Amino acid sequence: MVNIDRKHDPTKNAELISRLSEEKLNIFELVQETNELFREASADYKPINVKNNTSFSSVLRNLSASFRRIIQTKSAFDHGKPFGTVVDKNGNVFPQWLEGLNEEYKTLLKEINREVHIEDFGALGDGKTDCTDAFKMALGKGRVKVHIPEGVYVVKEIKLPSFTYLLGAGKGKTIIKLHDSAPKSKRLLTNKNHRTGNRNVHVKGMTLDWNVERLGSAEKTSTWGNHSSCLLFANVKYGWIKDVEAVNPGLHCFDISSPLYNYYGDGYRARGGSEFIWLDNLNGHGFGDDGITTHHSDNIFISNCHMCDPSGKTHKEGFSNSNGIEIDDGSRNVWLLNNSSARCFGGVEIKAHHNSSAASNVVIIGHLSVNDNRSFNFRHIGHHKENDPESKTAVNIQAANIISFKPVHTKLYTNSSPRAMVVSAYKNVAVNHFTVIGDPSYDYGGEPAIALQYRSRNIILKNVKISGFTSAESDIKVFGGSNHADHIKIRNMISRHSAPKAIHIGKGVERAEIEKVYAEAVNGQAVVELAENKALLNEIDSNGFKQLLLKHTSEEQTTV
Numbered sequence: 001m002v003n004i005d006r007k008h009d010p011t012k013n014a015e016l017i018s019r020l021s022e023e024k025l026n027i028f029e030l031v032q033e034t035n036e037l038f039r040e041a042s043a044d045y046k047p048i049n050v051k052n053n054t055s056f057s058s059v060l061r062n063l064s065a066s067f068r069r070i071i072q073t074k075s076a077f078d079h080g081k082p083f084g085t086v087v088d089k090n091g092n093v094f095p096q097w098l099e100g101l102n103e104e105y106k107t108l109l110k111e112i113n114r115e116v117h118i119e120d121f122g123a124l125g126d127g128k129t130d131c132t133d134a135f136k137m138a139l140g141k142g143r144v145k146v147h148i149p150e151g152v153y154v155v156k157e158i159k160l161p162s163f164t165y166l167l168g169a170g171k172g173k174t175i176i177k178l179h180d181s182a183p184k185s186k187r188l189l190t191n192k193n194h195r196t197g198n199r200n201v202h203v204k205g206m207t208l209d210w211n212v213e214r215l216g217s218a219e220k221t222s223t224w225g226n227h228s229s230c231l232l233f234a235n236v237k238y239g240w241i242k243d244v245e246a247v248n249p250g251l252h253c254f255d256i257s258s259p260l261y262n263y264y265g266d267g268y269r270a271r272g273g274s275e276f277i278w279l280d281n282l283n284g285h286g287f288g289d290d291g292i293t294t295h296h297s298d299n300i301f302i303s304n305c306h307m308c309d310p311s312g313k314t315h316k317e318g319f320s321n322s323n324g325i326e327i328d329d330g331s332r333n334v335w336l337l338n339n340s341s342a343r344c345f346g347g348v349e350i351k352a353h354h355n356s357s358a359a360s361n362v363v364i365i366g367h368l369s370v371n372d373n374r375s376f377n378f379r380h381i382g383h384h385k386e387n388d389p390e391s392k393t394a395v396n397i398q399a400a401n402i403i404s405f406k407p408v409h410t411k412l413y414t415n416s417s418p419r420a421m422v423v424s425a426y427k428n429v430a431v432n433h434f435t436v437i438g439d440p441s442y443d444y445g446g447e448p449a450i451a452l453q454y455r456s457r458n459i460i461l462k463n464v465k466i467s468g469f470t471s472a473e474s475d476i477k478v479f480g481g482s483n484h485a486d487h488i489k490i491r492n493m494i495s496r497h498s499a500p501k502a503i504h505i506g507k508g509v510e511r512a513e514i515e516k517v518y519a520e521a522v523n524g525q526a527v528v529e530l531a532e533n534k535a536l537l538n539e540i541d542s543n544g545f546k547q548l549l550l551k552h553t554s555e556e557q558t559t560v
Contacts, residue, residue, distance in 0.1 A: 002370050002405050004342050006285045010306035013338040017368050020403050021435040021465075028087045031365065033462075034400040034432040035085070041460045042428035044487070047077075048392045072260060073268040076330060076357040076393050080298060083333060085363055093365055095335045097299050101276050104238040108200040111163040114144040118153070125151015130179060132156045139164060142192075148174045148206065156182050159192040162199045168206030171245040171283065177209040184215060184250060185223040190232040194259040197235035197272065204242045210249040212286065212311070221250035221288040221313040226257050226295070228288070228314075234259045235272040245283040246291075251314055253284030253307065258296040262330060263355040266383070266392050269330035270296035280304055288314035290323045290349075291341070294359070296330035301337070308342035312412045320412040323349040324372065329356035338366035345412045347372035347404070350397060350426070354382020358394035358426070367402045373416050375404035379424040384454035386482040391425045391455075400432040406439045406468075407449075417447040420466075423485070424454035431461045436475075438468030438498065448477035449499065452485040459485070464493045472499040480506020480531055488512045495519040500526075501550075502542075507531035514538070519545055526550035 002020065018024060083096040116138050119125075123134035125148075132155045138146045142161030148168045152175040160166065166189075168174030178188050188208050191198040208230040212221055222228035228250035233239050234257050246253030256277050262270035273296040282305040284291040291307025294300050302325060312320030324341025326349045327334050341347035347369030352358035358380040369375035376399065383391035404420035420436040423429055436449060449469045452459055466475045475495050478485050486509055493516070495502040502519040505512045505528070512535040519527045524545035528537060531552050540548050 038430035127152035165202045174206040178211040185227040194234040199237045202240040207245040212248040236274040239277040248286035273297040290326040293326045294331040303337040318414040327359040331359040340368040342370040346377040347375040349377040364399040373410040376421040423456045427457040429459045436466040444472040450476040453479035460489045462491045474501040474504040480508040484508040
């Protein structure tokens with residue numbers, strides 16, 4: 001039994017992941033192997049040839065829109081400086097750029113020339129007094145460390161200038177709460193200058209309460225864009241958010257973003273995105289949309305965080321795409337380390353809307369998803385079907401040492417079937433050491449546990465252990481058809497008392513390689529089912545299955 005609630009200590013995630021996976025992995029070897037798998041998966045990737053076919057007459061007809069695009073966007077194909085994943089001699093894992101961010105932390109401390117206590121400016125932590133002006137005076141023009149003792153501090157909004165260190169007494173001790181009169185659009189905590197940007201901002205040791213109760217019975221808890229969140233960094237360079245809890249925001253608990261979300265199309269990103277931000281030991285629940293989200297920002301590190309139990313009230317009832325952690329539109333170079341999620345629509349979603357660039361270059365090392373509807377969901381909406389444009393930007397995901405624990409249906413998205421993983425439209429995906437634990441007593445409705453679909457390509461799954469999906473159609477399904485997935489490799493898979501078919505390869509899949517698969521069941525049907533004879537198979541073994549291989553042709557069904 002795994003029950004991680006709102007007070008779960010996310011610093012224990014690494015230990016919990018190791019216990020559930022029943023593996024003690026050498027982290028250096030894990031990272032090295034996953035890097036090698038990713039290089040193999042992406043070896044034959046050819047980027048889409050991006051051409052600007054906009055005619056001069058079209059530009060003239062849409063002069064206003066064209067001007068806004070020039071002002072607000074930049075290309076999604078300027079990938080910037082590449083960074084790798086570092087494992088130090090103590091087994092600590094971090095992005096290569098973190099050393100530079102640590103130097104900027106020293107710069108922050110050097111630049112601070114005032115250290116103040118918020119109560120000296122008239123703030124009272126009584127849960128009643130409006131402390132907004134006290135925070136304004138204490139923060140001033142920045143270069144300040146502000147201490148906030150235990151108590152509940154009511155504010156209408158706090159804006160942080162550059163070189164600011166906001167320090168509370170800890171989660172649940174220092175509570176900053178949004179005023180009852182604050183409009184729905186208010187963020188509780190954000191940086192001061194969204195347009196021109198801020199730098200070197202640190203928030204630590206507190207609970208942020210967006211006070212959704214003040215809205216009464218409102219059906220929708222957010223307004224538009226990046227408003228209505230507990231904490232927003234928009235156009236921040238060098239930032240730290242550590243040991244913070246966020247409660248019941250109208251939109252997001254934590255949003256690392258640009259001043260404006262951008263929907264000018266696949267291939268464009270917003271200007272003014274944040275970069276070099278570290279989020280560590282964060283808790284969040286009750287969020288209207290996502291717990292942690294990123295937009296149009298680069299070089300983000302999310303570690304030891306736990307997001308659970310969203311309200312979903314940003315969306316129409318029954319259609320709530322509320323995720324524990326969502327790496328969204330235009331995000332690039334994002335690392336996730338030893339995080340957890342529970343009872344969300346998606347545990348980790350890497351995605352984009354149809355009219356934006358997809359998140360790319362995302363590395364997940366250690367994640368525990370408990371009772372999320374879709375534990376790991378990688379997709380570029382609007383680029384899935386045969387007649388949709390192919391995604392230009394949905395590329396490059398690495399995931400290692402991850403766990404899907406008993407995905408279930410959810411009222412958040414009523415028509416969505418549970419999945420341990422879904423990959424749609426993305427190319428160059430390497431998944432290594434994936435533990436998938438289903439519930440044998442749960443009705444999975446004849447759906448697959450893992451779905452590779454909707455024009456996804458260049459995918460390697462290695463070291464997959466799956467059990468408990470006895471009512472599923474198959475453990476892994478590579479969907480065929482006009483928008484089939486392709487270039488799929490599955491290696492070192494163990495299926496124990498799970499679906500009646502371990503692997504199903506659909507019609508039209510041109511390249512699939514399956515190697516070293518062992519399946520065990522009481523009354524299994526087939527270890528591998530092929531809609532067409534187009535897969536390379538090696539070392540397939542089983543116990544309790546009627547056939548190792550079930551092949552279909554257009555005229556008849558044969559078994560081998």
